[in-house]
Amino acid sequence: MxxxxxxxxxxxxxxxxxxxxxxxxxxxxxxxxxxxxxxxxxxxxxxxxxxxxxxxxxxxxxxxxxxxxxxxxxxxxxxxxxxxxxxxxxxxxxxxxxxxxxxxxxxxxxxxxxxxxxxxxxxxxxxxxxxxxxxxxxxxxxxxxxxxxxxxxxxxxxxxxxxxxxxxxxxxxxxxxxxxxxxxxxxxxxxxxxxxxxxxxxxxxxxxxVSAPGKAADKITQSVHYVEKPGKPAKLRDVLSEDPGAPTLVFCRTKHGAERLMKGLVADGYKAASIHGNKSQGQRDRALKSFRDGDTNILVATDVAARGIDIPTVAYVINFDLPEVPENYVHRIGRTARAGREGVAVAFCSAEEASLLRQVQKLMKIEIPVASGTAPTGPVSEQKPRRGGGRRRGGGGGNGGGGQKFGAKPNNAGAAASKKRRPRRRHAAA
CATH class of the missing domain: 3.40.50.300 (P-loop containing nucleotide triphosphate hydrolases)
Structure with a gap:
């Protein structure tokens, strides 16, 4: 040994x-x-x-x-x-x-x-x-x-x-x-x-x-809230209020979404900073230092921070948006429960993200416990999980907030109309 x-x-x-x-x-x-x-x-x-x-x-x-x-x-x-x-x-x-x-x-x-x-x-x-x-x-x-x-x-x-x-x-x-x-x-x-x-x-x-690929640390307590996109900000504040002041990482899918969420939190009196690809290196370094030193207790980030943040005091990781690459979920929640400590990982899942959640659970070979809301049961327009590079914008929201049932039948009128054959255009001869 x-x-x-x-x-x-x-x-x-x-x-x-x-x-x-x-x-x-x-x-x-x-x-x-x-x-x-x-x-x-x-x-x-x-x-x-x-x-x-x-x-x-x-x-x-x-x-x-x-x-x-x-x-x-x-x-x-x-x-x-x-x-x-x-x-x-x-x-x-x-x-x-x-x-x-x-x-x-x-x-x-x-x-x-x-x-x-x-x-x-x-x-x-x-x-x-x-x-x-x-x-x-x-x-x-x-x-x-x-x-x-x-x-x-x-x-x-x-x-x-x-x-x-x-x-x-x-x-x-x-x-x-x-x-x-x-x-x-x-x-x-x-x-x-x-x-x-x-x-x-x-x-x-x-x-x-030393562990199966895709497996999270044993001391991470995971849960998921089913909540439509418009209800996510309110649900985030509910979760944050359960342990005020605790060092928390919040992950968003896009740079603009991360910045908008951070500014909303600051406007509501939270001590928050952001880190993403639109920030200069100096801004990113200052945000990390502020979070590490405890001057801010909420760091809103894109996947640029899913690895490389080794701050043992991180108590919570909140997936405000689920990642499009399921492996990134493992890396995100790995920012907590480091060096033998315990940690909490919370995920928000809208109807459009249901397929992303299924891919995460398939990768990790677990069923993440439901903390609130109801899983979609009907046909929904879903984002497809992806692997590899590239960027894609997140899907739209729905009509509800935390704990609301969703999976309402989509309006198929537009889709039916789009299937009608359109008259063929004729181009004038040169």
């Missing part, structure tokens, strides 16, 4: 772990770290909040401590790719707590920040480069970074990178990396495209799976 103190880690790492109060490895760390220390490629599957960063970070730093010499200008010895700016910054911060008393340098490159500053950082070389794929491609195209010396590659939250359309960037980055190299791929879900990715980038990997 792997142990931090006797598992072969360098003294600098064991000391850093002790200082951080980390004494016992999590299940994913117990299984993945020994394989990684031995030099194997690793495919790690585990729920969010279970310590995947240290599962690859500890063996990565341990191996780098054995590599002599400083990195040459524009080069890196290890590359960690993550899908969002927030996750890149979170990974880098976690790794820096382990390298504080070593000579290992960690650099980050993400979009939304000064590319010239990042070019200057890379010009000095770095041991570990943590990056989003898009900005890394920009720097490669400018000749600002040479990845030929990279001997360690980590793909964190690889399934979301696929979902956000980063596969083409990965295909451009991979050939530029040095060989031979060790590759570690970590994720909380395992869609079929991820299997293809693992076959393409991993060499005879050791597969480590």
């Amino acid at each position: 792997f142990d931090f103190q006797t598992g072969g880690l360098k003294p600098a790492l064991t000391e850093a772990l002790t200082t951080a109060g980390l004494t016992q490895p999590t299940p994913i760390q117990t299984q993945a770290i020994p394989f990684a220390l031995e030099g194997h490629d690793v495919l790690g599957l585990a729920q969010t909040g279970t310590g995947k960063t240290l599962a690859f970070g500890l063996p990565l730093i341990n191996n780098l401590l054995d590599m002599p010499g400083r990195p040459a200008p524009k080069t890196a010895k290890a590359l960690v790719l993550a899908p969002t700016r927030e996750l890149v910054n979170q990974i880098a911060d976690s790794l820096r707590t382990l390298t504080d008393k070593t000579k290992i340098r960690i650099g980050t490159v993400v979009g939304g920040q000064s590319i010239n500053r990042q070019i200057n950082m890379l010009s000095r070389g770095t041991d570990i480069l943590v990056a989003t794929p898009g900005r890394l491609i920009d720097l490669m195209d400018r000749g600002a970074v040479d990845l030929g010396t990279v001997r360690y590659l980590v793909l964190d939250e690889a399934d979301q990178m696929l979902d956000l359309g980063f596969i083409h960037a990965l295909r451009k980055i991979a050939p530029a990396l040095g060989t031979p190299r060790q590759t570690m791929l970590f994720s909380a879900t395992m869609p079929k495209q991820m299997e293809d990715l693992s076959r393409a980038y991993l060499n005879d990997p050791k597969k480590v799976q």
